[in-house]
Amino acid sequence: MSLCSSRWRLRETGAAASTFVRQAAKEMRELRQGWAVAMRVLVIEDDRETAQFLQKSLKENGHTADLAGDGEAGLALAGEGAYDVLIVDRMLPRLDGLSVIKSLRADGNRTPVLILSALGEVDDRVKGLRAGGDDYLTKPYAYSELLARVEALGRRTVPEEQQTRYAVGDLVLDRLSHRVTRGGEHILLQPREYRLLEYLMQHAGQVVTRTMLLEHVWDYHFDPQTNVIDVHVSRLRAKIDKSFDKPLLHTVRGAGYTIRDGPV
Amino acid sequence: MTALFERLATAASTTAFRLSAAAVIAFLLAAAAISGFLFWQTNSVLTDQVLGQLRAESQLLKAENAGGGPAAIASAVMALSRPDGAGLYFLADERGIKIAGNLNRVPPELAASAQGGVFRYQPQRGAASPERLAVAIPVDLGPGQTLLVGRDIEEQRAFADTMKRTFLLGFGALSLLGLLGGLAVSRLILNRMEAITATSQSIMAGDLSRRIPVQGGGGELDGLAQNLNGMLDRIEGLMCGLREVSDNIAHDLKTPLNRLRNSAEEALRDARGGEAYREGLERTIEKADELIKTFNALLLIARLEAGPLEESLERFDLGALVQDVTELYTPAAEEAGYALAVETSDGMQVRANRQLIGQAIANLIDNAIKYSRGQSAGGAISVRAARDGAGVAISVGDRGPGIPAADRQRVLRRFVRLEESRTQPGTGLGLSLVAAVARLHHGEVRLEDNEPGLRVILVLSNRVLVDAVPQERDGRLALAAQ
Numbered sequence: 001m002s003l004c005s006s007r008w009r010l011r012e013t014g015a016a017a018s019t020f021v022r023q024a025a026k027e028m029r030e031l032r033q034g035w036a037v038a039m040r041v042l043v044i045e046d047d048r049e050t051a052q053f054l055q056k057s058l059k060e061n062g063h064t065a066d067l068a069g070d071g072e073a074g075l076a077l078a079g080e081g082a083y084d085v086l087i088v089d090r091m092l093p094r095l096d097g098l099s100v101i102k103s104l105r106a107d108g109n110r111t112p113v114l115i116l117s118a119l120g121e122v123d124d125r126v127k128g129l130r131a132g133g134d135d136y137l138t139k140p141y142a143y144s145e146l147l148a149r150v151e152a153l154g155r156r157t158v159p160e161e162q163q164t165r166y167a168v169g170d171l172v173l174d175r176l177s178h179r180v181t182r183g184g185e186h187i188l189l190q191p192r193e194y195r196l197l198e199y200l201m202q203h204a205g206q207v208v209t210r211t212m213l214l215e216h217v218w219d220y221h222f223d224p225q226t227n228v229i230d231v232h233v234s235r236l237r238a239k240i241d242k243s244f245d246k247p248l249l250h251t252v253r254g255a256g257y258t259i260r261d262g263p264v
Numbered sequence: 265m266t267a268l269f270e271r272l273a274t275a276a277s278t279t280a281f282r283l284s285a286a287a288v289i290a291f292l293l294a295a296a297a298i299s300g301f302l303f304w305q306t307n308s309v310l311t312d313q314v315l316g317q318l319r320a321e322s323q324l325l326k327a328e329n330a331g332g333g334p335a336a337i338a339s340a341v342m343a344l345s346r347p348d349g350a351g352l353y354f355l356a357d358e359r360g361i362k363i364a365g366n367l368n369r370v371p372p373e374l375a376a377s378a379q380g381g382v383f384r385y386q387p388q389r390g391a392a393s394p395e396r397l398a399v400a401i402p403v404d405l406g407p408g409q410t411l412l413v414g415r416d417i418e419e420q421r422a423f424a425d426t427m428k429r430t431f432l433l434g435f436g437a438l439s440l441l442g443l444l445g446g447l448a449v450s451r452l453i454l455n456r457m458e459a460i461t462a463t464s465q466s467i468m469a470g471d472l473s474r475r476i477p478v479q480g481g482g483g484e485l486d487g488l489a490q491n492l493n494g495m496l497d498r499i500e501g502l503m504c505g506l507r508e509v510s511d512n513i514a515h516d517l518k519t520p521l522n523r524l525r526n527s528a529e530e531a532l533r534d535a536r537g538g539e540a541y542r543e544g545l546e547r548t549i550e551k552a553d554e555l556i557k558t559f560n561a562l563l564l565i566a567r568l569e570a571g572p573l574e575e576s577l578e579r580f581d582l583g584a585l586v587q588d589v590t591e592l593y594t595p596a597a598e599e600a601g602y603a604l605a606v607e608t609s610d611g612m613q614v615r616a617n618r619q620l621i622g623q624a625i626a627n628l629i630d631n632a633i634k635y636s637r638g639q640s641a642g643g644a645i646s647v648r649a650a651r652d653g654a655g656v657a658i659s660v661g662d663r664g665p666g667i668p669a670a671d672r673q674r675v676l677r678r679f680v681r682l683e684e685s686r687t688q689p690g691t692g693l694g695l696s697l698v699a700a701v702a703r704l705h706h707g708e709v710r711l712e713d714n715e716p717g718l719r720v721i722l723v724l725s726n727r728v729l730v731d732a733v734p735q736e737r738d739g740r741l742a743l744a745a746q
Contacts, residue, residue: 121563121564121567121573122573122575122576122617122619122620123573123574123575123576125576126575126576127575138560140552140556142549142553192591218588218592220589220592220619220622220623220626221619222619222620222622222623222626223557223560223561223623224592224593224626224630225626225627225630225694226596226630226633226634227596228592228593228595228596231595231596231599232592232595235595
């Protein structure tokens with residue numbers, strides 16, 4: 001309730017002020033949290049138990065989450081534009097998830113959207129992304145998978161395409177020359193290993209799941225049966241970490257991988 | 265008798281009968297028009313002939329009159345007039361008294377006519393003989409004399425009558441035959457229709473195994489019956505699939521569910537407390553994930569069987585995809601001690617479901633690695649993609665234990681796992697999914713002996729191939745690839 005009233009006040013002061021306040025708040029959160037950027041998430045989900053589980057779990061990970069129980073309420077809240085990421089269930093009462101996303105996009109709202117759906121068929125995914133969703137996760141999902149994706153989406157607000165150089169510790173990847181060096185020493189990578197590292201470094205400090213790697217590095221949206229990704233990652237690790245004292249590429253148990261200079 | 269009548273009545277009320285009746289009526293009308301025209305034409309030819317003869321004769325008699333006068337004409341008429349002859353004559357003087365001829369008087373039908381015409385007369389043979397038909401024209405011999413020259417046309421009339429009778433009889437026979445034919449045709453069609461109706465009724469009542477009888481003549485009704493039977497096969501297949509899925513859910517999902525429950529209970533009972541709970545919960549999540557995997561695979565197969573997925577069709581180079589998926593598995597295969605050799609031909613542009621075909625290739629390679637285990641190390645797994653007669657063939661061959669010929673079709677079914685493979689991880693749905701992907705792309709899956717080992721060939725129909733001209737990926741695909 002207090003959230004609502006504060007947002008009403010924001011609205012009265014105008015959109016420009018709202019953006020300013022939001023930006024300032026976000027920067028403060030980033031300063032406070034360091035790597036793990038605290039995000040404001042809106043969960044539009046009609047199942048109360050799921051919604052509350054998400055709210056509680058996201059809070060534990062340092063984010064804040066508002067809940068909306070149906071499409072119309074969700075659209076109204078999302079329209080305020082004060083969120084970093086929206087989690088939208090596809091099947092919602094009053095207004096379905098895809099319509100919520102479509103009308104948000106039609107209004108010029110670019111907030112990243114993660115679609116949650118029990119419909120996991122190949123066609124559904126394409127429909128979801130076509131409607132303006134940024135990522136698609138099929139129920140049932142692992143919370144670690146959802147968290148990794150939400151954090152990856154939240155970071156998207158920084159235009160990553162413009163960055164030509166990634167650096168984690170003394171590991172440097174130059175996107176223009178496609179050269180990877182560690183401590184000034186050139187590391188020779190296969191094309192796929194290069195793309196794997198590029199994606200990991202794009203999301204430095206964040207947890208990246210195996211599925212995310214499969215989707216973004218290989219463009220596959222299917223289950224590879226065995227953990228083929230692990231072998232690729234361990235080969236990459238052998239090249240970038242093996243002959244150096246400090247490991248940068250870490251395995252996050254039960255979730256995936258992360259590349260960072262510091263403790264996990 | 266009433267039964268027969270009823271059957272006839274049913275036959276008569278069918279569309280087939282109405283159509284054949286209409287055809288018979290149209291045919292009869294056409295026949296009547298043609299024969300009427302023929303009759304009229306014959307009649308006028310004959311009449312013209314008779315009139316021509318009469319005119320020629322009257323010219324001769326006129327000439328006789330001009331040359332020899334009344335006496336000559338009288339003797340000429342007398343010579344021509346034979347009792348019961350075909351030629352009829354009547355010559356009279358100015359008072360109307362007969363001079364010569366075999367007619368006794370001017371026929372009343374011609375009395376008022378200057379052109380002549382048709383009349384009836386009594387032959388001289390005797391009063392008992394019937395009246396005959398004749399035609400006569402007057403000959404102008406100048407004032408005072410009357411001469412009629414005629415011809416008996418009773419025979420022509422008889423001929424015409426015979427013709428009329430023949431035509432009428434013919435029409436009668438035709439109508440009757442047409443009617444009977446129509447009834448027979450509609451009866452025949454009705455019988456077939458009744459067979460189809462009876463079959464569809466028993467199908468509606470639940471017996472999906474029934475089929476419409478095909479007579480084998482190759483007619484359009486057989487074609488229809490075959491098509492309907494094909495449709496029924498498909499429906500029965502889908503129904504069986506559905507039944508199989510629910511049976512499988514009952515059996516193959518309940519067992520792991522039970523295992524999941526057991527592991528949770530076991531952890532709860534464990535005397536060690538906290539640590540055991542953690543382990544138990546982790547095991548439970550692991551088992552839940554396996555279940556979800558199986559469940560997703562089942563749903564995906566069911567969805568693929570239901571029909572085409574249009575939204576996710578993409579245009580891509582199949583050879584490149586095969587190379588790509590193989591590359592994904594190469595490190596894992598090498599780790600397990602097998603070399604993955606890949607060989608693809610160029611220019612295989614297809615429009616298909618990239619993700620599904622990728623999944624199918626992944627399943628095949630994953631199986632190959634899984635079942636090569638325990639065999640002599642260094643046994644290579646070969647992945648090939650090339651055009652073949654029916655379309656495009658993607659084959660994955662291993663040097664594992666292979667599958668006996670008798671079991672090869674069976675392993676394509678859901679949840680079928682051979683005894684030897686029960687110890688391997690997996691859902692038992694990998695090959696079923698490959699088969700479903702093949703069917704979705706109008707192809708098939710073949711299992712062959714790799715001598716030694718197993719070779720699985722995924723064939724996609726030619727229909728997925730597009731011409732090799734490279735095209736810009738359209739916006740839709742770019743979006744799908746995001």
